Amino acid sequence: MSKARRRWIGSTVVIGVKGERLEQFVNQAVRAGVGLRRIERPRPDLLVARVEAGDFRRLRAVCRRRPWQARVLHRGRSGFKRLLGRSGLVVGAGLAALALLLLSQRIWFVRLEGAERVSAERVYAVAAESGLRPGVRREDVDRDAVQRSLLMELPAVAWAAVDLRGTLATVRLAERIQHGAALDLPGHIVAARSGVVERVVVVEGEPAVEPGETVQAGQLLVSGLLPPGSEAYRAALDDGRLPYLRASGKVYARVWHEAEADAALEVAELQPKRGLPRPWLRLRLGSRSLALGWRPAGAEGWRVQELSLGGDYGLDLRIAWPVVERRRLVPEAEAAAAAWEAALAQIESELPEEAELVGEPGRSVERVERGGASYVRVRAVVESVEPIGVFQGIDPLRAEFGG
Amino acid sequence: MHDHRRLAGGRPKVPNQGAGKVRGLLERFSSELDLPPDLLLDLPRATLVGGVQLLIENHRGLLEYTPGRVRILTGAGQLTVVGERLTIGRILRDELRLDGRIDAVYLTEAGEMG
Numbered sequence: 001m002s003k004a005r006r007r008w009i010g011s012t013v014v015i016g017v018k019g020e021r022l023e024q025f026v027n028q029a030v031r032a033g034v035g036l037r038r039i040e041r042p043r044p045d046l047l048v049a050r051v052e053a054g055d056f057r058r059l060r061a062v063c064r065r066r067p068w069q070a071r072v073l074h075r076g077r078s079g080f081k082r083l084l085g086r087s088g089l090v091v092g093a094g095l096a097a098l099a100l101l102l103l104s105q106r107i108w109f110v111r112l113e114g115a116e117r118v119s120a121e122r123v124y125a126v127a128a129e130s131g132l133r134p135g136v137r138r139e140d141v142d143r144d145a146v147q148r149s150l151l152m153e154l155p156a157v158a159w160a161a162v163d164l165r166g167t168l169a170t171v172r173l174a175e176r177i178q179h180g181a182a183l184d185l186p187g188h189i190v191a192a193r194s195g196v197v198e199r200v201v202v203v204e205g206e207p208a209v210e211p212g213e214t215v216q217a218g219q220l221l222v223s224g225l226l227p228p229g230s231e232a233y234r235a236a237l238d239d240g241r242l243p244y245l246r247a248s249g250k251v252y253a254r255v256w257h258e259a260e261a262d263a264a265l266e267v268a269e270l271q272p273k274r275g276l277p278r279p280w281l282r283l284r285l286g287s288r289s290l291a292l293g294w295r296p297a298g299a300e301g302w303r304v305q306e307l308s309l310g311g312d313y314g315l316d317l318r319i320a321w322p323v324v325e326r327r328r329l330v331p332e333a334e335a336a337a338a339a340w341e342a343a344l345a346q347i348e349s350e351l352p353e354e355a356e357l358v359g360e361p362g363r364s365v366e367r368v369e370r371g372g373a374s375y376v377r378v379r380a381v382v383e384s385v386e387p388i389g390v391f392q393g394i395d396p397l398r399a400e401f402g403g
Numbered sequence: 404m405h406d407h408r409r410l411a412g413g414r415p416k417v418p419n420q421g422a423g424k425v426r427g428l429l430e431r432f433s434s435e436l437d438l439p440p441d442l443l444l445d446l447p448r449a450t451l452v453g454g455v456q457l458l459i460e461n462h463r464g465l466l467e468y469t470p471g472r473v474r475i476l477t478g479a480g481q482l483t484v485v486g487e488r489l490t491i492g493r494i495l496r497d498e499l500r501l502d503g504r505i506d507a508v509y510l511t512e513a514g515e516m517g
Contacts, residue, residue, distance in 0.1 A: 022468070023464075023465045023466060023467060023468050026465045026468070026491075026494060027464040027465055030464075030494055030495065030496055031496070033496075035493065035494070035495050036491070036493075036494050037492065037493050037494075038490060038491075038492060038493075039468070039490060039491035039494065040470075040490050041468055041469060041470060044469070047468075049491075
């Protein structure tokens with residue numbers, strides 16, 4: 001334990017030392033490792049000082065060597081006991097601890113997970129109506145009731161759970177899977193993109209194309225129209241139904257995907273600069289907020305990292321790191337490689353999961369000037385075999401059918 | 404607002420000529436390299452806060468203490484403090500704090516001491 005801490009916890013004593021040449025007593029006490037404080041000399045033969053109670057024995061050992069007499073004049077209270085004597089401080093600390101205890105029993109932050117299509121505001125509103133909102137006591141939150149409300153009020157929600165931990169409540173949602181069209185709607189299969197047909201697999205309907213045929217986007221691939229004159233056609237008309245079925249099948253075609261991307265030959269990079277970061281903190285308390293710290297005047301010269309916690313009641317933390325902008329010349333090969341990667345990534349994002357790549361991607365590179373800056377432009381071409389058909393429902397009012 | 408003044412120690416006269424050469428060398432060394440001389444030359448450092456407090460670091464002991472006058476031994480000689488109601492706020496092995504009304508601080512070099 002450090003001396004300062006011992007002094008604070010332990011008690012001090014006021015001693016009086018009588019004798020001659022008391023300066024030597026002070027020097028010898030210090031050499032013996034005893035720290036003397038508030039030394040006064042009311043008379044030439046008397047010295048009064050304060051020492052830790054535990055050091056007094058060592059002082060007596062010092063006194064034994066010379067004709068000095070030391071005795072305790074007063075026993076002082078320790079810092080801890082003095083603190084206990086300050087009733088206002090003790091009461092304040094107690095109230096602060098009580099406030100902390102009471103506040104920690106309430107929910108102050110509500111977090112939402114899993115909401116992609118469902119509006120977060122709507123979820124918070126439904127949760128608040130059923131008793132989960134910042135400021136409520138944790139034990140007053142009926143998790144089952146909140147979950148039921150979420151499921152009943154939000155049709156797009158398939159599953160909901162509420163997890164309470166400390167002052168944080170987490171609402172977890174799973175949304176219903178949306179179907180693009182009603183499964184029983186009649187319709188055709190049309191081409192989503194242009195290509196050369198490789199193979200046609202029909203489950204329902206009449207094939208409208210053959211392998212080797214070139215098709216354009218939007219072109220009919222599998223027809224949902226029942227063959228005119230067939231029994232099924234007549235039966236449908238007799239029943240007062242449209243003579244259509246829901247076409248089903250897959251049409252695979254050879255498709256060429258193209259994308260191009262530019263990469264600059266000179267780039268500006270932000271590099272860390274010497275200097276201290278500037279923190280900024282804002283506490284959100286409903287309609288009010290409290291901001292602390294330095295807010296950078298603008299983004300220029302600073303790289304800002306932001307973190308937000310909670311909803312209406314929460315905090316925003318922003319740390320701005322000093323940076324300096326430096327321009328760097330990029331080698332043409334490096335720029336071309338970056339543009340190539342970007343173009344391929346763009347194509348990859350468009351490719352359906354079932355696409356099978358054919359051969360190596362094609363590439364062309366050129367240098368372009370734009371806005372006074374030089375760029376490397378890379379065009380990538382990827383060939384694949386993939387299903388190109390998409391279902392297209394039939395509007396009963398516009399349906400055309402005839403014999 | 405406190406007025407902070409620092410008193411650097413003077414150059415003590417030393418009886419040994421060899422030791423004097425070493426000290427001169429150290430002084431040049433500290434001056435050339437811009438090092439704090441109090442660390443290199445074992446000199447005292449005294450910090451005066453207004454006229455109410457004096458903090459002396461690197462002292463070598465108490466020579467005289469009365470409410471009107473305090474003499475302290477240092478590596479640069481004797482430091483004499485004149486004032487009123489002087490008390491020693493704290494004394495440790497290498498640090499001494501004087502409280503009270505401080506009127507004057509003198510540094511008497513080793514060779515000038517009676």
